[in-house]
Amino acid sequence: ENGRDDRTRARAGTHTHTHTRIARTHLYTALDQLLTASTKALMAVIDFSAHLHHDVAPHVLVVPFPAQGHTNPALSVAKFLADNGISITLVQACNGLLPQIPSHSVHGNHTAAADQALQIFRKETIPSGLDHSKPFSGAVLKVSINVMRDALKELLQRLMLGENPPICLLIDSFFGWGNDIAAEFGLSRDRVDLWTSSAAAFYLGIHVQDLVASGFIPATEEGAKEKIVDFLPGLSAFRIADMPKNLIAEEGLQSDMFIHFRSVI
Structure with missing residues (x-):
């Protein structure tokens, strides 16, 4: 009797794992389709066509x-x-939280195409300004972001004098000063902010003051x-x-972290 129960549980477990793998595959397929569509939209916004024939x-x-x-x-x-013929330089913040770039796709599926794309990234390093002897806080974040801003300006000054200077700056929205940096180096027209959180998080950030004014937050009662x-x-x-x-x-x-979040949306 116990053996039959064990076999039943084993079959149920296998069935569950199969459904999990199928669901994960569907999710990755949907994410790939979304990323492909987003990247095509990005390439439509930025006119790479004038450069691709060079x-x-x-x-x-x-x-x-x-x-x-x-x-x-x-x-x-x-x-x-990179898959569409664009040369990529990836800026890494040393002594920060940025992990080393793995030689596999973002979903963990090892493919030759993913390896090839990641291997052609050029990598530049800038200081993060993070002091790991101190606990992470909004104040530490503010200092770090300013350090990275100055370091990125120095990097761009060097890259713009190279044989193939950047024609586009793709920068995380969380920095806040991306537009200023782009304007300084003549890249304002082809600057793209990358918002990595959900659309819902962005929208909530925009409407926080409406929720405060309506008495919904802070939720203390x-x-x-x-x-x-x-x-x-x-x-x-x-x-x-x-x-x-x-x-x-x-x-x-009232935290420094949230105040910064509000400043970049």
């Missing part, structure tokens, strides 16, 4: 924020651009987190409790 490939400088949730999307976009927000265009109704915690608490709304 002997030297058009050059894009990719500057991700040094955290994995920001780096992985930047790598994905860079890979698709009993039952406040169960209130339903249903008046933001483009978003389905949601509970306050479903929002990021740092948007609910009063101390979160």
Whole structure:
């Protein structure tokens, strides 16, 4: 009897794992389709056509924020651009949170095409300004971002004097000063901000003041987190409790980290 139960559980487990693998495959396929569409839109916005017929490939400088949730999307976009004949220079922040670039695709599926795309990235390193002897905080982040800004300017000064200077700056929105850097080096028209969080997070950030004015946040009173927000265009109704915690608490709304987040959206 026990043996039969064990076999039943084993079959159920195998069935579950099979469905999980299928679901994961569908998810990766959908993500690839989304990334392909997004990259095609990016290439339509930036006129690479004037450069593609030259002997030297058009050059894009990719500057991700040094955290994995920001780096992985930047790598994905860079890979698709590289697949379309674009030369990529990836800026890495040393002593930061940025992981070493692996020789595999962003989904962990090892392919020759992914290897080839990642291997043609040129890599430049700038200091992150992070002091790992101190706990990470909004104040530390602010110092780090300023250090990286100055280092990126020095890097661009060198790259713009090279044989194939960048014609496009693809930079993480979280830095905030991407437009100023692009303007200084004549790249404003072909600067692209890369927003790596969800569209919902972006939209919530825009409407935080509306939620504060309506008394929804900070959610300090009993039952406040169960209130339903249903008046933001483009978003389905949601509970306050479903929002990021740092948007609910009063101390979160006043933190340096959130103030920076608000400044870049």
